Amino acid sequence: MYLAFGAFIVLCGATHFFDIWVIWNANYWLDGSLRAATAFVSVGTAVLLPPLLPHAENLARGARAARERGIELETAVIDLETMYQRTKELEQLKSQFFANVSHELRTPLALILGPVEKLLASADISTEQRWDLEIVLRNAKTLHRHVDDLLDAAKLEAGKLAPEYAEVDVAELVRLVASNFDGLAAQHEIDFSTTAPASLTAQLDANKLERVVLNLLSNAFKFTPAKGRIVCKLALLGGANEPRFSISVADSGPGIPAAQRLLIFERFRQLDGGSTRVVGGTGLGLTIAKDFVELQRGWISVEDAEEGGAMFMVNLPVSALPGTELGAAPKQSGREQTALAREALPELRPRLDSLPPVSVVDEGRALVLVVEDNPEMNRFICEALSVEFRTAAAFDGHTGLSQALALQPDLVLTDVMMPGLSGDELVRELRARPEMNRVPIVLLTAKADDALRLQLLRKGAQDYLTKPFSIEELRARVGNLVALKRAQDVLIEAKASTEMANRELEAFSYSVSHDLRAPLRGLDGYSQALLEDYADRLDPEGASYLHFIRAAAQRMGRLIDDLLQLSRVTRADLRRDEVDLSSIARTILGNLKQLAPERDVEVIVPAALVAQGDVRLIEVVLGNLLGNAWKFTNKRAQGRIELGSRREASSRVFFVRDNGAGFDATCADKLFGAFQRLHSDREFEGTGIGLATVQRIVHRHGGQIWADATVDVGATFYFTLPSSGHGANA
Amino acid sequence: MSPKIILLVEDNADEERLTLRAFKREKILNEIVVARDGGEALDYLFATGAHQGRSHDRMPQVVLLDLKLPKIDGLGVLTRMRADERTRFLPVVVLSSSREDKDLAAARW
Numbered sequence: 001m002y003l004a005f006g007a008f009i010v011l012c013g014a015t016h017f018f019d020i021w022v023i024w025n026a027n028y029w030l031d032g033s034l035r036a037a038t039a040f041v042s043v044g045t046a047v048l049l050p051p052l053l054p055h056a057e058n059l060a061r062g063a064r065a066a067r068e069r070g071i072e073l074e075t076a077v078i079d080l081e082t083m084y085q086r087t088k089e090l091e092q093l094k095s096q097f098f099a100n101v102s103h104e105l106r107t108p109l110a111l112i113l114g115p116v117e118k119l120l121a122s123a124d125i126s127t128e129q130r131w132d133l134e135i136v137l138r139n140a141k142t143l144h145r146h147v148d149d150l151l152d153a154a155k156l157e158a159g160k161l162a163p164e165y166a167e168v169d170v171a172e173l174v175r176l177v178a179s180n181f182d183g184l185a186a187q188h189e190i191d192f193s194t195t196a197p198a199s200l201t202a203q204l205d206a207n208k209l210e211r212v213v214l215n216l217l218s219n220a221f222k223f224t225p226a227k228g229r230i231v232c233k234l235a236l237l238g239g240a241n242e243p244r245f246s247i248s249v250a251d252s253g254p255g256i257p258a259a260q261r262l263l264i265f266e267r268f269r270q271l272d273g274g275s276t277r278v279v280g281g282t283g284l285g286l287t288i289a290k291d292f293v294e295l296q297r298g299w300i301s302v303e304d305a306e307e308g309g310a311m312f313m314v315n316l317p318v319s320a321l322p323g324t325e326l327g328a329a330p331k332q333s334g335r336e337q338t339a340l341a342r343e344a345l346p347e348l349r350p351r352l353d354s355l356p357p358v359s360v361v362d363e364g365r366a367l368v369l370v371v372e373d374n375p376e377m378n379r380f381i382c383e384a385l386s387v388e389f390r391t392a393a394a395f396d397g398h399t400g401l402s403q404a405l406a407l408q409p410d411l412v413l414t415d416v417m418m419p420g421l422s423g424d425e426l427v428r429e430l431r432a433r434p435e436m437n438r439v440p441i442v443l444l445t446a447k448a449d450d451a452l453r454l455q456l457l458r459k460g461a462q463d464y465l466t467k468p469f470s471i472e473e474l475r476a477r478v479g480n481l482v483a484l485k486r487a488q489d490v491l492i493e494a495k496a497s498t499e500m501a502n503r504e505l506e507a508f509s510y511s512v513s514h515d516l517r518a519p520l521r522g523l524d525g526y527s528q529a530l531l532e533d534y535a536d537r538l539d540p541e542g543a544s545y546l547h548f549i550r551a552a553a554q555r556m557g558r559l560i561d562d563l564l565q566l567s568r569v570t571r572a573d574l575r576r577d578e579v580d581l582s583s584i585a586r587t588i589l590g591n592l593k594q595l596a597p598e599r600d601v602e603v604i605v606p607a608a609l610v611a612q613g614d615v616r617l618i619e620v621v622l623g624n625l626l627g628n629a630w631k632f633t634n635k636r637a638q639g640r641i642e643l644g645s646r647r648e649a650s651s652r653v654f655f656v657r658d659n660g661a662g663f664d665a666t667c668a669d670k671l672f673g674a675f676q677r678l679h680s681d682r683e684f685e686g687t688g689i690g691l692a693t694v695q696r697i698v699h700r701h702g703g704q705i706w707a708d709a710t711v712d713v714g715a716t717f718y719f720t721l722p723s724s725g726h727g728a729n730a
Numbered sequence: 731m732s733p734k735i736i737l738l739v740e741d742n743a744d745e746e747r748l749t750l751r752a753f754k755r756e757k758i759l760n761e762i763v764v765a766r767d768g769g770e771a772l773d774y775l776f777a778t779g780a781h782q783g784r785s786h787d788r789m790p791q792v793v794l795l796d797l798k799l800p801k802i803d804g805l806g807v808l809t810r811m812r813a814d815e816r817t818r819f820l821p822v823v824v825l826s827s828s829r830e831d832k833d834l835a836a837a838r839w
Contacts, residue, residue: 515798522744529751 105147112140135376149284156291163205163295165320166327171196173206174234174247177213181221181230188226196234200245203320208292212300215285216249216312223253224309231305236318243318244298250305250312261302265290289314297321365390366410366482371400371426372444373418381413381444384471385478397421401429404436410482412441416452424456431460438488440481444469509567516560524553562689569617569696579618581609581654585643588623592630601630601639609645609654611721617697618721624690625656625717632660632715640714651703651720659714668707694719736762737790739771739807740825741799749794749825763790768802771795772810775817790820797826 116137119125125133155161178194185192213232220230229252237244256264265286289312293300298316305311320326368385371394372378382391392407394400396419404412412430416423423443430436443456443464453464463477527550531543538546585605593601611618626641633639640659645652663671672695698705698719709715736758740746746764753762765771773779775790793811797804804824811817 518742518745518798521748522742525744525748529748532755533751 106144106151109140109144109147113137113144116140135379139376146284149288152288153284153291156288156295161291161295163208164327165203165324166206167201167203168206168209169199170202170204170209170245170247171198171200171234173210174213174232177210178217178232180214181217184221185230188224188228190221190224190226191229192232193230194232194234197236200234200236200318202245202316202318203324203326204296204316205292208295209316212289212292212314213247213249215289216247216314219285219312220249220251220253220310224251225253228252228309237315244315245318246316247314248311251309252305253309255304255308256302256310264302265300366486367392367407368411368413368478368482369394369400369404369407369409371395371397371403371412371414371418371423373415377415381474384474385413388475388479389482397423397426400426404430404439405433408435409439410485411478412439413444413478414441415444416456424452424459427456427459427461438485440485442477442481505567509564517557520553520557520560524550524557527553559689562693565620566689566693566696569620569693569700572614572617574617574700575614576612577615579611579613579615581611581618581622581643582607584615584619584622585609585626588619588626589630589641592627596630596634599634599639600637601633601641604640604642604644606644609643611652611654613701613721614697617700621694621697621719622656624694628690628717629656629658629660629715632662633658634660636660648720651722653718653720655716655718657714657716662709662711662713662715664711665709668709671707672705733788734760735788735790736760737765737771737774737793738762739765739768739793739795739799739804741766741796745796745825760791767800768804768807771799771807772802775811775820776814789816793820793822795822795824797824 116133120130120133120137152161174196175194178192181192184190217230217232224230231248231250233246233248233250235246235248237246290300293314293316296316298314300315301313303311303313365388367390369392370378370381370385372381373395375395378393378395382393385391389410392403392409394403397414398421400412400414400418401421403409412426414423414426418426421429423445427441427443430439430441440462441460443453443461445453445464445466457464462481465474465477527546531538531546531550535543582605589603589605593599593603622643626643629641630639633641636659640657642657643654644657645654647653672691694717695705698721701721703720703722705717705719707715707717736753738746738749740749750762753760763774765774770780771793774781774784775793777784777786795804795807799807802810804826808822808824811820811822
């Protein structure tokens with residue numbers, strides 16, 4: 001294309017020069033052929049050009065885009081630089097913030113520590129007050145140490161912490177720091193040994209090295225279980241170029257997985273990062289140790305110890321770089337570090353045995369189990385609750401679980417972050433056990449972790465409290481839940497005793513049904529035998545007496561039957577079936593008609609009256625209502641009995657209507673009481689239990705029953721039942 | 731030809747007499763063996779205990795069984811009968827005034 005275009009331009013130019021030349025030489029043939037060539041090339045160009053136009057446009061657009069992209073890239077680089085600057089500023093700000101916070105915290109802490117120590121020094125305080133003050137002191141010191149850690153970390157970050165070199169006997173230093181842990185080792189039966197040469201002089205920052213050794217040993221003691229083993233070893237390493245020495249601390253604790261060995265030196269990092277925190281601490285100890293070692297041209301590493309735990313290894317040069325200014329060895333360092341170590345100890349291993357026993361007297365009061373790993377917090381809560389409740393304390397999740405199972409407390413109050421079994425796992429474990437299912441659980445969370453709290457509430461915890469919490473709130477919440485649980489206990493007991501009573505009633509009914517009937521059968525049977533076998537020897541009066549006996553016995557039998565039915569109606573489990581009232585009614589009325597074929601009764605039963613209910617019980621309802629209608633219409637020449645239904649607001653109302661004797665409507669409320677009769681036996685026989693039974697059945701189905709009537713005109717009984725297809729509550 | 735024996739299991743003497751009278755009135759003249767509790771009934775049926783050595787051809791043709799019996803009750807007797815090859819298909823008429831569903835259900839085989 002470019003070639004065609006180029007040829008066309010060249011030929012055009014040539015044509016014009018030729019024109020001039022032709023004017024002088026008049027060689028038209030040459031001119032003509034040149035013009036022809038120009039024409040051909042121009043036409044060719046014209047043909048080639050259009051398909052290439054979009055391509056050309058794209059080229060132009062591409063160039064524009066590239067230029068724009070270049071600008072964008074430039075902007076991005078500028079942005080990135082800005083961001084980097086800002087990040088750096090933020091880093092500095094953060095360090096500054098740490099430093100400020102730490103300083104701000106130290107002042108009030110010092111103001112707490114001072115007076116407390118002064119108070120403790122004075123003789124006239126009670127043992128209990130001393131106990132409380134010691135807790136304040138210990139916690140203030142722990143906080144103080146955490147603040148110091150933070151401050152050091154901040155200084156390190158800001159590069160403000162230059163090492164102060166001096167000639168130091170490292171062997172003596174290690175022995176001195178290690179000796180601070182002897183007491184702790186003895187207390188927990190930890191086999192703690194230190195090996196070091198008699199003397200090892202090196203040029204380094206003694207304070208910083210002491211801090212390193214202290215942190216490593218603290219760490220080892222934190223993680224080593226009772227009766228474990230910790231070995232601290234100092235050794236001179238024969239280096240070819242530069243002599244170096246190593247300090248190793250090996251423990252028999254859980255060790256550190258290879259994948260996490262780099263992470264443990266990061267700030268605020270603790271393994272086991274979830275809520276199953278094994279030990280307390282700021283997570284800065286190892287970071288500081290690492291930074292202090294690296295400041296002095298050393299390195300720190302971690303590997304598996306022979307005992308199975310972790311082994312931290314510090315490697316440092318014996319001599320400082322040539323030309324380093326050496327100061328005087330700090331004399332006071334030993335004392336300072338001893339104090340530091342002592343402050344660290346109570347936090348490492350709170351002595352549970354030193355806690356005064358918690359009350360477990362007064363059986364009548366509700367028992368609250370407090371599961372909290374911080375012994376002071378645990379004690380604080382127990383004491384706060386002991387005003388109203390009995391308390392029991394557990395200091396980790398596993399003990400909490402076994403105590404809960406053993407004591408069956410009225411409430412479990414548990415921390416979330418705990419060694420071994422965490423609070424959320426405890427909730428799960430407790431809820432998995434049916435016998436613990438009703439014990440309310442209240443969580444103590446320090447975290448502002450809404451998601452975890454929601455999750456735990458869903459898992460079956462009843463409530464939570466966020467630390468710090470007020471004692472009043474704690475008491476109120478615990479009190480509410482305990483009251484609720486106790487009320488539930490009472491209900492469950494009542495239910496159990498009701499069930500017991502029901503079982504007894506059932507046994508009673510069973511026995512009545514067999515034992516009362518047997519003598520009645522004797523009465524009736526032998527009367528009948530007399531009437532049949534000795535008819536010829538009985539005068540009419542004697543025979544009539546025997547008939548009275550039989551009638552009375554039979555009536556008694558019916559009474560027993562009716563009473564049993566009444567009690568059975570209450571006891572039996574309710575089934576829910578689709579019940580065809582129409583066909584039941586037809587069967588019942590058919591049977592009645594068979595027993596009294598001489599009666600003229602008009603029966604109206606529409607097809608397909610259907611309801612939800614227990615077919616056996618609804619048979620009883622219709623049997624009684626239709627039986628009554630049949631009975632009370634027996635004085636009518638033309639009886640009329642109707643079963644029907646009509647739709648009302650929310651339910652279907654069934655009715656049984658007759659044109660019989662009726663009753664006084666003012667007595668309608670007496671109708672459904674057991675043994676209530678509105679007619680004398682002479683008029684209409686009956687036991688007076690039928691309608692009571694009917695009412696119970698209708699009520700058990702969740703329905704209503706009522707009646708209206710006019711004397712000598714008739715009666716109508718209305719009842720509602722759950723409609724077909726709509727389940728009612730049992 | 732072996733006699734067609736009816737086994738009546740009934741502990742109440744009044745009931746027993748009424749039942750025997752009813753048989754007589756209805757001209758049922760079969761031999762009637764009476765067992766007064768569940769254990770005795772089973773002894774007779776399986777020729778054990780007091781009825782050890784009972785002749786094989788004196789197996790009853792039908793059992794009239796009261797439910798409420800001392801020692802082993804009627805349902806216990808029925809269960810044991812239905813579990814044994816010799817009496818599995820022997821007709822049993824349960825005599826009871828009980829309309830308790832659980833009795834009816836338990837006797838329904």
